[in-house]
Structure formats: structure tokens, C-alpha cells
Amino acid sequence: MTKNRNKSGKKKDQGKDVKSTKPKAARMRKEAMLKAILSLFHSSPKEPFNYKQVSKIIGVENAVQKLQVSDILFDLCADDVITEIDRGRYRLNSLGTVAIGTFMRRSNGKNSFIPEDGGSPVFVAERNSLHAMAGDKVKVQLLAKRRGAEPEAEVLEVLERKEKVYVGKLQVARGFAFLVTEDKTLANDIFIPKEKLNGGKNGDKAIVRIVEWPDEAKNPLGEVVDILGTAGQNNAEMHAILAEFGLPYKYPASVEKAADKIPEVIPPEEIAKREDFRDVLTFTIDPKDAKDFDDALSYRLLENGNIEVGVHIADVTHYVTPGSIIDREAESRATSVYLVDRTIPMLPERLCNQICSLRPDEEKLCFSTILELDKEAEVVHSRICRTVIKSDRRYTYEDAQQVIETGEGENKEAILALDALAKKIRARRFKQGAINFERYEVKFEIDETGKPLSVYFKESKEANKLIEEFMLLANRTVAEFVGKVKKGQAKKTFVYRIHELPDPEKMENFASFIRRFGYRLKTDGTKSEVSKGINSLLDTVQGKPEENLIETVAIRAMQKAKYSTDNVGHYGLAFDFYTHFTSPIRRYPDMMVHRLLERYLVGGRSVIKSKYEDVCEHCSTMEQTAANAERASIKYKQVEFMSDKLGRIYDGVISGVTEWGIYVELNENKCEGLVPIRDLDDDYYEFDEKNYCLIGRRKKRQYRLGDAITIKVAQANLERKQLDFMMV
Incomplete structure (x- = not known):
């Protein structure tokens, strides 16, 4: 029997068309067809179908439309929505086209869905968002995409609203x-x-x-x-910054009430349990505006010629018990927040500024690391213990610096000896591969209303470095005490401060970026070789116009330090073991470390790791949030400071390049503003992400990261915390 086909692809059998007995269906639009096909596969996720079966079930009988069904099936297969199990037969992809994850809303309409299994973000058009809000947990339908276009998703259901x-x-x-x-x-x-x-x-x-x-x-x-x-009022604006980042701007009365009930007098039986350092020379060195002194140093010359240094840390956890109302509030906050003009403390003021603060001439309870150091600043012996101290003097950094510079002043023997030890410890640390990031901080002189009067730069001098080195040494000693286990012993869960190795790709990009300034950086080799190369570079750029920029880009190439129960060491400090033990007044991880130390010092069993890892993640997140709020407050004050300087001309350096313009940091005061790309009207500029620059299409003029530039202050928008500059 001869079979042939007509132009439409229908079979002819014995000279007659095979006709459907059903009444002719209405023509279906392609969009409705796609929805119907998806619905079919979702309703029968394990059933295979060919294009004829699909056509019949969704009610398509027209030959042209059946071809459309075939095309749609081909596209859905190409997009992994369905999978071809054998020739022409398709089934819903077992990977699933319905996914659960987090919705991220953007004011520019570029909303996205982030799958909870860690896949790539997927674009969600506003019409498909179901009015989900940023941070909501949602269920989405992954849509069939046109070839070459970005994948898209449609929100089917908001599963969990994020309180925002x-x-x-x-x-x-x-x-x-x-x-x-x-x-x-x-x-x-x-x-x-x-x-x-x-x-x-x-x-x-x-x-x-x-x-x-x-x-x-x-x-x-x-x-x-x-x-x-x-x-516009300072208090309102600072509170607004905290609220924007979801940070508290006032202290709950119930928590303060609980703190008020804590007795300040130390019972004699508590003192009897502790090592007594009240008669050993002890002092604090802190910023001049500090109120919470959570660390003190004691100094004692031993008979063998070695020096005993006590690093005494406020014993916060003696007063704050696990699960108490004060503890729950501290854990939630995780850190104190330092805005330009104020501190938002982690603990109630009665604790952080009074009971726990190591104020001079007051008996205080401490958790201490006692270090015996020889003349080469090597630790001969160390121990960790609970102590009672009585600080003899409160130094500001400026006071201590004066003693170091002049060799004169009260307790000069102790301060000069500690300074000499700190310098040796520091030199050894850098020799072992620690990275020397010495960035200055931008600070404001402000009046009583919060108005910024002037900008100054805070630099780290010997007195700062003295304290820094002994705090690093105490943190390292504590981490090694728990983390270094003898052969055959089980590791105990602990809270570490970790810093992972830099991302190789970011380091390569950094190396190619600095070549424009004539610098070279070796990005392969041992950890120590790479870090020594970075140190050499940072030394070379000191005092050069590009110093701040290169340091900023170097920091961006690094990973962020964070808290974890998995110890991978601290790359930036070149330590195999490191933790945070020295600031329990202002950091919750230090409180966790104190409690774990107390447990392990008496031979206690290890704690549940997953519980502590969750709190570590929370603390790392809150640390980053606090840093973002601090930066926003600096940005606000910079804009406020520049708001009466419209029209003035300044020299600066390009500190950022984006598709919407170039950021310029002013040399004189480090305030940063934007030259919008729309104002670069001498050409059509395109963003070259790899080379950190904008390039003019016709004239090929380039604006590169690090270029010197002269601008005029055009606008100061306090609402957006943004300065707009224009080219001169």
C-alpha cells in the first residue's frame, strides 16, 4: 500500500484524509498553550508524553498548532524544564521547575530569586513577583526561556514573610x-x-x-x-541609619531593669576563688573618648629576668548568665555599633560602662592570659585563669605615646618594656607572613548638635600597636589552648576567628590592576611568599597618591574574616589558631569563648557544634551589618560636611568605576562623590569591568580607577547620602 503526505503533513490513506470526529476547536494562543503544557507536565510529573498526546489532552487539533506544540516541547527540553526520555517522548525534568528560595526586590525592577540549594539568581519581572518583598521565602515556577535570553521565574506563593x-x-x-x-x-x-x-x-x-x-x-x-x-535632625538621621539596617536604636527597658539589679560589690568568697593581681602594676590604654575599658595590662619583672605580662579582660560572663534576658539581647545584637557620633552598646550601660569596665582604683573581675616572655619576646610559659585586678591608671593612647616618645612619665619602665616586647612580637609576625594593612580612619570633629566641623585622619602609632600586639597574642594563646590537641585526643568545639586564603582570580585581577601604576605582584607560591609580596607592595606605595586606592583594592581581593567552629587559620595574621577573647563588652563571640574556656579549663565535655556554628554565622552577619551602618553614618556626615561647599573645586582620585558613573575621592578630606555617566557628555562612554574603566566610544578617552582628576561639587543629597560632582 502506497502512503504519501500532503503539504500540511497529514497522512493520506487510500486517497482520503483521516478526519477528526470532534467539532473544530478554537485556535489557542501560544501563551495559553505554553501554560496548558506546563500545567499538564506538573499535574503528571512522572508520566511521559509525545506531542500528539499533549495536543490531544490540551485540546489542540489544528495541524499548524500541533507543530507549535512540538516547537514548545523542543524549547522546554532545551531549557531543562522537561527531559526527552526517548525519541519524541518527554517527561517533567526531575530537577524540578518549581523551586523554593529567597526573593530579592530591587527598586530598579531587577528583582531576583535565589534558590535555597545555592543555585544562581534568577530574574523575576515585577508582573511575576506576586508583590513579594525583599527577604521573603517564596515558591517559584521556573519559566521556559527564549533561546539566548536570561532565565526567568514567576512567584507562585509567598511561603514566609520576612519582617521588614x-x-x-x-x-x-x-x-x-x-x-x-x-x-x-x-x-x-x-x-x-x-x-x-x-x-x-x-x-x-x-x-x-x-x-x-x-x-x-x-x-x-x-x-x-x-x-x-x-x-535633617542629627538624632533622627542617626536612628534612621540604624533602622535601615535593622539595628536597634534604643535599649529595651526590661533589659536595663535586669542590669540595674546586678550588685556592683564583689563578694569576698568570689575573690578567694581567683588569682589576685590587685598589687601588681596594672593599667588600661584606650581612645580618649572610650568609656568601656574591657582590657588591661599588668607588668611584673620576674627574678629570672623574664617579664610577666597579664592580659586582663573584663569578666562579663560572670555577670551575664546564659539564656538570661541580658544574654538574649546581647546575642541578638551580637556587637556594639559605632556610628560617627555615638556608640550603640551590645550590653546595658550599667554593665559596659560601670560594673564590667576596668576603671582605675576599682576592684574588677577578669578572665586573664598570663604570659611569661623572655628578652626576645618569646612566650616561655602561659596560663589562662580567672583573676581580680585593680587598675592603677587609665592612659589614653596619646598619654602612652608621649611616654614612648619622650621616655618620661609615670610607669615609664613598664610602658617602655612592653613597647620593646610588642615591637619584637610584631616584627616576628610579619616575618612569618602576616599582612600589614595600616589604613587610616576618617574621623569628624562635631559640635554638640552633631554638625561636622572638620575632618581628620586617625593613624595607628606605637601605643596603639603595643595594645594590638598583646591582644593578638592573648587571642592566639586562648585559641591554641583549645585548638591544639595532643595525638589521640578528640577536638573540642570552639569559636574561631578565621580568615581564608584570597580568591586566586581576585588576586590575579589585583595584580593586573596595579601593573598600570608600575607595580608587580607575585600571585603564586607559598602563603608566606604571597603575603610578603603584598607587604612589600604596601610599603612601596606608602605616601604615594595611589596608596589609599591600592590598599582598598587589595582589601577587596581578600576574603572577609568571620567566626566559625571550623578552624582554617587566619591568613591575614599568619596564625594557625586565632579567636576573639579580648572584647566581651562589645562582641558576643568573645562571651561565647569565655564560657567555653570556663567549661574546658575544668575538663568539661565538648558542646554541640551545630548550635555554636549557627550563632557564629549570626555574629558574622551582624558584624557586617554594623560595619555597613557605620559606613552609612560616615557617608551621611561627609555629605553634610560638603553641603556648604557647593561650587568649590577639589583635586581627587577615581576611587570607583561603575556603569552609572565614576566615584571620586577628594585628596583633602577623603569625601567621596559621584560623577554621573550622563554628565560625561563629550562622548558615549561604556563600562569596561575587567579594567576598572569607562571608555569613550569615539575618542577612546578613558577614566580609570586611580586616575587623578579635578572636580567641582555640584550637589549634596542628604536623603540619598550622596555627593554629586561634575568634571572641571
């Missing part, structure tokens, strides 16, 4: 109000009904919670949680 508040300025009209926010995760202002204003007035800085976002509404609906004050 928004900070901005209230615009109050007669019958309603809006919160106008600069939040980078929200493109729309928040609509606030009049009855939800909580007493807020036009121009107030406020914190608002989104209550709902109806499907058809352009703006989310919110309610005012708190009024921070009038926009």
Missing part, C-alpha cells in the same frame, strides 16, 4: 499620607491611611511596616511603627 520595616520621610496630605523612601529594595512609595500615622507629621522621619499589597494596587499599604523625629 522601611525608613523614610512622611508626606502627609489631607486624607492620606505616603512614606517616601530611598530604600534600594522598593521602587514604590508606601501608602499610609490617615488612621495609621501614629501621630506622624509632614516631614517626619518615620519607620513604616507594610501591612498588605493588594494585587491590583500600585503601592503597598503601610502603618507607622515609630517616629524618629524631624528629617
Whole structure:
């Protein structure tokens, strides 16, 4: 029997078309067809189908549309939505096209979905977002993508709302109000009904919670949680920065009440349990504006000619018991936050500034590392113990520096001996491969209203380095005590401060970047060889215009230090074992370390690792959040400081290059501003990410990271914390 095909691809059998007995179906649009096909595969995830079966089930009978079904199946297979199990037969991909993860909202509309299994972010168009908010846990449908286009997802369901508040300025009209926010995760202002204003007035800085976002509404609906004050007032703006980062700006009264009940007097039976250092020369060295002194040094010359140095740390965990209301608040905060004009403490003030602070002429409880050092500053013997001390004197860094520089002053023998030891310890540390990042800090002189009057740069001198070296040594000693185990012994869970090796690709990029300035850097070899190369580079650039820039880019090439129960060592310090033990007043990991030490010193069993790892992750996250808030407060003060300098001309250096413009850091005061790409109107500029530069399409002019440049101050926007510059 002869068989042939007509042009439409239908079989002819014995000269007649095989016709369907069903009434002719309406023509289906391609979008509806795609949805129907996806729905079919999802409803029967284990069933295989060919294009004929799919066509029949979704009601497609037209020959042309059947070909469309075949095309769609081919595309879905190419995109891994379905898989071809044998020729022409498809089944839903077992990897799944429905995924669960975190939704990230962006004000520029570039929303994304981050799968919880750690896959790459997937774009989510606003129309497919289901009004999910930043941080929400969502279930998404991974959509079939056009070939060559980015993959996309559609939110099917919001599984878990992340509690988030928004900070901005209230615009109050007669019958309603809006919160106008600069939040980078929200493109729309928040609509606030009049009855939800909580007493807020036009121009107030406020914190608002989104209550709902109806499907058809352009703006989310919110309610005012708190009024921070009038926009532009220093207190309101500093509190707004904290609130933006989800950090607390006031202390719960219940926690302060609990702290007020803690007795300040030390019972004699507690003193009897401890090593007594009250008669040993002891002093603190801190910044001049410090109130919480959580470390002190004691000095004693031994009969064998060696020096005993006691590193005494405030015994916070004697007063704060695990699981107490004070402890829960401290764990939640994880760190004190240092904004330009204030400290937001981790512990209530009664503890951090009074009971635990190692103030002169007051008996204080400490956790101490007692180190015996020989003349070469080698540790001959060390021990860790609970102590009682009485500080003889409180030095500022400037006081101690004067003794070091002049060789004169109270307790000069002790200070000069400690300085000499610290210098030897430091030299040995760098010889072993520690990296010498000596960056200055930008500080502001501010008046009583918080207005910045001038900028100055805080540098680290010998007195700072003296304290730094003994704190590093104490931290290392404690980490080695727990982490170094004898053969056959089991490791005990501990909290380490770790710093992983730099990412090789980032180091290569850094090496190619510095070649433009005429510098070379070896990026392969041993850990020690690479770090010595970095140190040599940092020494060479000192005092050069590009010093700050090269240090900044070098730091970006490094990994971030963090807390972990898995010890991989600390690359930047060249230590195999390192922890944080020396600042329990302001860091929660140090409190964890004190408690673990107390347990292990008396032979206690190891603790559950996973529980401590979770707290380590939380502390690392909070540390980064606090650093971001600190930077935002500096940025705000820089913009405020420059706001009366519009039109002035400054020399600077290009400190950042992006697709939207170039950032310029001013030489005189280190304030940073943006020259928007739209203002570079002599050419059409394109961003070259690899070479950190913008290149003009016609004239080929380049603006590179590190280039010297002259600008004029064009605008100071306090709301956005942004300075705009224009080229001169």
C-alpha cells in the first residue's frame, strides 16, 4: 500500500484524509498553550508524553498548532524544564521547575530569586513577583526561556514573610499620607491611611511596616511603627541609619531593669576563688573618648629576668548568665555599633560602662592570659585563669605615646618594656607572613548638635600597636589552648576567628590592576611568599597618591574574616589558631569563648557544634551589618560636611568605576562623590569591568580607577547620602 503526505503533513490513506470526529476547536494562543503544557507536565510529573498526546489532552487539533506544540516541547527540553526520555517522548525534568528560595526586590525592577540549594539568581519581572518583598521565602515556577535570553521565574506563593520595616520621610496630605523612601529594595512609595500615622507629621522621619499589597494596587499599604523625629535632625538621621539596617536604636527597658539589679560589690568568697593581681602594676590604654575599658595590662619583672605580662579582660560572663534576658539581647545584637557620633552598646550601660569596665582604683573581675616572655619576646610559659585586678591608671593612647616618645612619665619602665616586647612580637609576625594593612580612619570633629566641623585622619602609632600586639597574642594563646590537641585526643568545639586564603582570580585581577601604576605582584607560591609580596607592595606605595586606592583594592581581593567552629587559620595574621577573647563588652563571640574556656579549663565535655556554628554565622552577619551602618553614618556626615561647599573645586582620585558613573575621592578630606555617566557628555562612554574603566566610544578617552582628576561639587543629597560632582 502506497502512503504519501500532503503539504500540511497529514497522512493520506487510500486517497482520503483521516478526519477528526470532534467539532473544530478554537485556535489557542501560544501563551495559553505554553501554560496548558506546563500545567499538564506538573499535574503528571512522572508520566511521559509525545506531542500528539499533549495536543490531544490540551485540546489542540489544528495541524499548524500541533507543530507549535512540538516547537514548545523542543524549547522546554532545551531549557531543562522537561527531559526527552526517548525519541519524541518527554517527561517533567526531575530537577524540578518549581523551586523554593529567597526573593530579592530591587527598586530598579531587577528583582531576583535565589534558590535555597545555592543555585544562581534568577530574574523575576515585577508582573511575576506576586508583590513579594525583599527577604521573603517564596515558591517559584521556573519559566521556559527564549533561546539566548536570561532565565526567568514567576512567584507562585509567598511561603514566609520576612519582617521588614522601611525608613523614610512622611508626606502627609489631607486624607492620606505616603512614606517616601530611598530604600534600594522598593521602587514604590508606601501608602499610609490617615488612621495609621501614629501621630506622624509632614516631614517626619518615620519607620513604616507594610501591612498588605493588594494585587491590583500600585503601592503597598503601610502603618507607622515609630517616629524618629524631624528629617535633617542629627538624632533622627542617626536612628534612621540604624533602622535601615535593622539595628536597634534604643535599649529595651526590661533589659536595663535586669542590669540595674546586678550588685556592683564583689563578694569576698568570689575573690578567694581567683588569682589576685590587685598589687601588681596594672593599667588600661584606650581612645580618649572610650568609656568601656574591657582590657588591661599588668607588668611584673620576674627574678629570672623574664617579664610577666597579664592580659586582663573584663569578666562579663560572670555577670551575664546564659539564656538570661541580658544574654538574649546581647546575642541578638551580637556587637556594639559605632556610628560617627555615638556608640550603640551590645550590653546595658550599667554593665559596659560601670560594673564590667576596668576603671582605675576599682576592684574588677577578669578572665586573664598570663604570659611569661623572655628578652626576645618569646612566650616561655602561659596560663589562662580567672583573676581580680585593680587598675592603677587609665592612659589614653596619646598619654602612652608621649611616654614612648619622650621616655618620661609615670610607669615609664613598664610602658617602655612592653613597647620593646610588642615591637619584637610584631616584627616576628610579619616575618612569618602576616599582612600589614595600616589604613587610616576618617574621623569628624562635631559640635554638640552633631554638625561636622572638620575632618581628620586617625593613624595607628606605637601605643596603639603595643595594645594590638598583646591582644593578638592573648587571642592566639586562648585559641591554641583549645585548638591544639595532643595525638589521640578528640577536638573540642570552639569559636574561631578565621580568615581564608584570597580568591586566586581576585588576586590575579589585583595584580593586573596595579601593573598600570608600575607595580608587580607575585600571585603564586607559598602563603608566606604571597603575603610578603603584598607587604612589600604596601610599603612601596606608602605616601604615594595611589596608596589609599591600592590598599582598598587589595582589601577587596581578600576574603572577609568571620567566626566559625571550623578552624582554617587566619591568613591575614599568619596564625594557625586565632579567636576573639579580648572584647566581651562589645562582641558576643568573645562571651561565647569565655564560657567555653570556663567549661574546658575544668575538663568539661565538648558542646554541640551545630548550635555554636549557627550563632557564629549570626555574629558574622551582624558584624557586617554594623560595619555597613557605620559606613552609612560616615557617608551621611561627609555629605553634610560638603553641603556648604557647593561650587568649590577639589583635586581627587577615581576611587570607583561603575556603569552609572565614576566615584571620586577628594585628596583633602577623603569625601567621596559621584560623577554621573550622563554628565560625561563629550562622548558615549561604556563600562569596561575587567579594567576598572569607562571608555569613550569615539575618542577612546578613558577614566580609570586611580586616575587623578579635578572636580567641582555640584550637589549634596542628604536623603540619598550622596555627593554629586561634575568634571572641571
